[in-house]
Amino acid sequence: MAATVLLCFSAPLLAADNESPVTATIGGRLHLDFASFDNDGRGTPNKDDTEIRRAWLDVSGKFFVVDYKLEADFSGDHPEAKDVYISRSFGDAGRLTVGQFKQYYSLDDRTGSNYGSFLERGNAGTTLVPLYRLGASWQANPGDMTWAASVYSLESIDAWQVKGRAAGGRVTWAPSPAxxxxxxxxxxxxREAYDNPGVNGVPALRIRPRPAGHLSDESRLTLVDFSAGRDTDVNKWSLEYAQVRGPLSWQGEFSGATFDDGAQRGEVMAAYGMLSWFVTGESRSYDRKTGRFARIKDIRHKHGAFELALRYDQMRGSQHLDGQADLRKGSTEAWTLAGNWYLRDNLRFMLNLIESRNRDRLADTTLDRTRAVTGRLQFDF
Incomplete structure (x- = not known):
């Protein structure tokens, strides 16, 4: 409703000059996905399927002394709010943002889904990151550094049942030769403090990655499960590294989290490493003001740009009652080979070949082995 009112109010100003006190720009993205699975005989097989992975629309601009953004995903049964905030720049001191926004956490997550080399982020990027939360943040870009700090609620506009408080931040450094x-x-x-997960309508707190893509629900393995209703404290961290050298780039992250509800503890560790090569000679674009990868620029050939990428991703989890042996210990890993054809800078076709495996480390057995071919047609504006 708010988006509709704002669009109606600002529609006459869409073509206004840059000095207008109210402006509006409309954008969006459409991601059409498919997945085909080769399941082994263990567990329930994943079904071949297609989906509208994302169908986002947004309006952003200036409203007198503040900037704003209203964004929603229409791919599900009902619209889901994404960025819904106002912000204001205070020059070199930084920018204040208030509302719902994606929290500042990890290179994998901060790189938008339009610009990643794979259909899905790594295990840590899909399970540990705070994603879109209601809160307030301050961001700044002094020289070769960026930093951001925020306080936020664990609920969002569409997930108000999750209760709790949190604070977090991110700092990056990237010297700028060329x-x-x-x-x-x-x-x-x-640091996040969850109130009563698992009871009175509050969702359980579980880490359950999808090792073979977004449609591989049957291959999910529960690494930690805090659903007994006790308040749970979670500490999260991630170390980031990336380099670009012409058409080659490589990056990796080492991430972890600890969980404590006063009676039991859990720990999750994750790491990935990836290599990208633009066969046609382009380079991955990097935004030094935000510390993340961005849209590819200067496609060299009339038939587009082609990128090959390879990633290894692993996540391990364990859980135990205080003073006792592990009651849960498992791991999931996946190799992903990607081919991306950029017909234009905002239009690409993606293809991923995935080999994944889940293991029960207590029983020393393989629980699931799944191969998948996944793909996407992607357009944004």
Whole structure:
């Protein structure tokens, strides 16, 4: 409703000059996905399927002394709010943002879904990151550094049942010699306090990655499960590293989290490493003001750009009652080979070949082995 009112109010101003006190720009993205699985005989097989992975629309601009953004995803049964905030710049001192926004955590998550080399982020990027939360943040970009700090609620506009409080932040460093020559280092931290997960309508707190893509629900393995209703404290961290050298780039992150509800503890550790090569000679674009990868620029050939990428991703989890042996200990891992054809800078076709495996480390057995071919047609504006 708010988006509709604002669009109606600002529609006459869409073509106004840059000095207008109220402006509006409409954008969006459409991601059409498919997945085909080769399941082994263990567990329930994943079904081949297609989906509208994302169908986002947004309006952003200026409203007198503040900037704003209203964004929603229409791919599900009902619209889901994403960025819904106002912000204001205070020059070199930084920018204040208030509302619902994606929290500042990890290179993998901060790189938008339009610009990643794979259909899905790594295990840590899909299970540990705070995502879109209601809160307030301050961000700044002094020289070769960026930093952001925020306080936020654990509920969001569409997930109000999750209760709790949190604080987190991210700092990056990237000296700036030239385009196509990037060194990125970063650190993300967060502390979250969940109220009564698992009872009275509050969702359980579980870490359950999808090792073979977004449609591989039957291959999910529970690494930790805090659903007894006791308040749970979670500490999260992630170390980031990336480099770009012309058409080659490589990056990795080492992430972790600890869980404590007063009676039991859990720990999750995750790491990935990836290598990207633009066969046609382009370079991955990097935004030094935000510390993340961005839209590819200067496609060299009339038939587009082609990228090959390879990633290894692993996540391990364990859980135990205080003073006792582990009651849960498992791991999931996946190799992903990607081919991306950029017909234009905002239009691409993606294809991923995935080999994944889940293991029960207490029983020393393989629980699931799944291969998948996944793909996406992607357009944004």
């Amino acid at each position: 385009a196509g020559d990037v060194l990125h280092l970063g650190l993300s931290l967060a």
